[in-house]
Amino acid sequence: MSPYPFHYHRAHTLAEAVTLLAQLGGEGQLLAGGQSLIPLMKLRLARPGALVDLNFVPGLSAIDEHSGEIRMGAMARHAALEDSELVARVPILHDCAAGIADSQVRNMGTIGGSVAEADPSGDWVAVLLTLGAQVRCTGPQGERIMPVSDFVTDAYTTMLGPAEIVQEIRVKLPPAKSGGAFIAFKRCASVYASASAAVQLTLGDGDICRDIHIALGCVGLTAVVPIAAQDALRGKPVSAKSIENAADAAMAAAEPQSDMRGSADYKRVLVRAVVKRAIDIAARRARGERVEAGHEYVARV
């Protein structure tokens, strides 16, 4: 299928994009990597009257270190993040970037687009939650910055105003003895995960979990932060038992729906499994081990 007719506007500066969006009112929609929007338009499920293309705005895709932070431009492609040595210093970010859909999608799709879309099945929001990431936005009233936890308010819903644009994602480099892992189970390369878990864990003395952040993807209207699961580990030794307790608590916090990716019952089971594995790997990485994590697929070991 082909999309309904629409007007195309190419922005050359961020300010121009903001102005265009403001002028277009509800008609306008931003085009970033287009990996969600374009298929929706081609299936005629989305019908924007106009697109404002961000792909020709210079400087929006930089990936830099600044004041102990990694700053990722909104238009940074998943593939660029996957290949970035700076991003690799925070393994959970690399886990996420390297397994999003397939390489064609990763070459086009952007972190800013993914966060702004706030798809409950998207990979990035859960990962960014565990890192306490900040979302920097620009709109007619100027700039503002807020934690990703405040930014995403509901399924496909964010704090963005009508003419406001995500400009940058900022992540603090984790302290020493902190490790993270993202595990997403999906059926094949090009689809959303059935369930995912992001865990960032910081060890104290004696293998005690000093701090832990857990977020679950695909099992709620937004990424779910299982408070009880975090409490099951925070301040306690990281052991098989404490990991089990946290995984059970995470399973209880999940609110999945049945669909072609799995029944709700089964997705809860998956949540338990991916949380367990993500905590284990996060802890091992915090101890300095090199361990693989990321996306897992049906059939493949």
Next chain:
Amino acid sequence: MNNQAPKPEKGTWVGQPLRRREEGRLVRGQGLFVEDYKLQGMLYLQFVRSPYAHARIDRVDVSKALTAPGVLAVLTGAEVAARVQPFIEIGPGAQGKVIDYPMATDKVRYQGEPVAAVVAESRNAAEDAAELVEVEYHALVPVLDAELALKNESLVHDQNGSNVVWHGNFEYGEVDKAFQEAANIVSIGRMHFHRFSSTPLENNGIIATWDPKKESIHFLSTNSFPAFAAQFLSPALGVGIDQIQMESRDIGGGFGIKITTYPQMAVCALASKQLGGRPVKWIETRTEHMLASAHGNERTFLDTRVALDKNGVITAIESRHIDDCGAYPRYEPLGCIIWAQVLPGAYRFRNYRVDFTQVVSNKCPVGPNRGYSRMQHLWFLERVIDICGHELGIPTDEMRLRNYIRTEEFPYTTPNGCIYDSGNYARMLEIAKGLVGWDGWKEKQKQARQEGRMLGLGIGSTLDSGTNNFGQARIINAFAPYSGQSKAANVKLDIYGEVVVSLGSVPQGQGHETTAAQVVAEVLRVPPDMIVVRPGFDTEHNVYTGHTGTYASQFAVTGLSAIHGAAEKLRAEIARLAAFVLKAKESELEFGVGKMGPEVRVKGTDRSINYWGLANLVNVNNAELPMDMADITLNCRYVYKAPFAVPDVEKKYGNLTLTYAAQLHIAVMEVDRETYQPKILAYAAVDDCGTKINPLIVEGQVHGATAHGIGAALMENCVYDPEGNMLTATFSDYTPITVMNMPDLACGGLETPSPFSYNGAKGMGEGGAAPLHTICAALQDALYSRKIIIHDSHNSGDSIFHALQGDSAKPAPAVHVERRA
């Protein structure tokens, strides 16, 4: 050219692992697919499709669509029905009452069925206008389950009076006696082979052009069995077969499901006729393809009983099978007999009884899908072997060895008269066990079980019967005017001495251009790259018969036999001509390549004539030739006729297929204790397709068929909700297998040459869906101790989780063993 393998030994190019000559064109985007053609005045057709699975059509209003920008015509089902005859039905009696028009007329019978077609100046205009067609439906109760269909509470085709479109009893040997004498009888309840499809890279496409002057119609399409489609289109459109020109160019995969596109072809043809002969193009979207092209057959197996002797040797099987062919039978009910090509599978039992019924349902019509109809049956037999082995405590490898047909028994006549050409299943098992490391995994399995892990080893024994005898259609309908099998080819020396091969086949990625060149190269003793091969079906090449198409695992036998026959004819003409020119005996001549290109020379001398010289004599300079050589044309057509007889229709007995390639796969699988995901730890695939023409192409097909089967076993499933909505109409939901899911394959082979083909080759490529049987066997081995019977061909982590919880939607069948010894 960097694609030539090492120089052939013994002067033959057959058997060399040449890289496919078509690859360069295809991977550089230089292929020519239907969508690539832009013709003068071309129009675009968009179907309006039913959102309902089963509904009466009360009103179709096209007035808004007709006035939309760029729209030239809107066809409704009723209008189409007024202009064509319903398609012929292959089946007799009940099935003959099915009325199949190219679009829905009175009611819709599956979600996605076309109810109207909009033709416009551009694709966008057609799509926009299609949304303006208003259709009022009255929903009816959908028929979505084969067993419920039998109750006839809701009818898919009212005038038929029943949802049954074919029924037959198949009985061979002395079944009752075998059960009386059995030492053990194993009863197995309901089993189910799920509905899945193929996902070719290219969806269907058609350009139809009506020629008002010649009263003829030209189709450029993706149809993979054009000679057959023409036989359906001709009476429906009221146009002679010779007035239907069929053409195909590059096709991006097919796997059988592009055979049944003649309804869409008919609509495009009518649209072109209505619009004065402007070409009408239709390109299917992926969602349309998933919803409404063709799926594979779904089959349910009931009341299975197996008689075995005290050693676990099967002596008889009886069962009841219900095949669901979707809304219209179309190519069906051929599937009701095609399974019988492999009636005993790889096994020796002689007594068999099955009550076979085919029903219609409110799902997408089925079409032949890689492993067509045989895979359902082979899966059933492999489940029987495994379940019996586990129940009787006989290891599954031993169970197979006790029941396999022995290599010294070939050619082996099956209980229903099929002749298995050659094979060595026990040896294939041995090779596969070596490749996968069977003994080592058995040890690891013991250890794993002690740890409570669910690890299993599974064997799949599979046959890929190739070169079908269309006479089997007579068993379905005694009056069907089909039998045998044939293919045509043409090989010529053109005016400047070029060797040109014209194929009648419809390759969709099988490498026909390459293997055709290898065969001709062998006959003429010239390198394959000196041979021009014209790919693609074209009635104007005049190299077709009514059997022409690419299906049923046969090109290596039928296509190459035709090419070989034509090349031999050409060689004989060249030899006769050269003997005259060179004043030598034909026995003194040798073929080869000289300084002036391909030539014929007198052995041991420098006397020779090249192909240009020979072609010149016949085509341009023929006064130099005596009149008794006027019959030499250097343009040789050959039709290969497969050595078949018409089967005995009453006894349902006869040879249905010429060659039997075999696949022996072994999977080692573990069900993850936390995610319940079935993981493939090791996988071996051993293939025997007789003498290999091109081992590289064979291996590619083995990989492809294996991937398709693994996808089908663990991922791909056409799911309908209780209202008949297809829930898997996009790739996001259907999840065709990707490389990220694939295990490493340990591939091996065995060559048992077929005595029935000139080259020893057996058709291959369908792979019999070997991974379905293999994966189910491995899961059975992993889960048997937990009282799980693998009874469905599709198994996901989700379904295994629910089975282990004991809350599966379709509970496992009751299995009962009666020990009488």
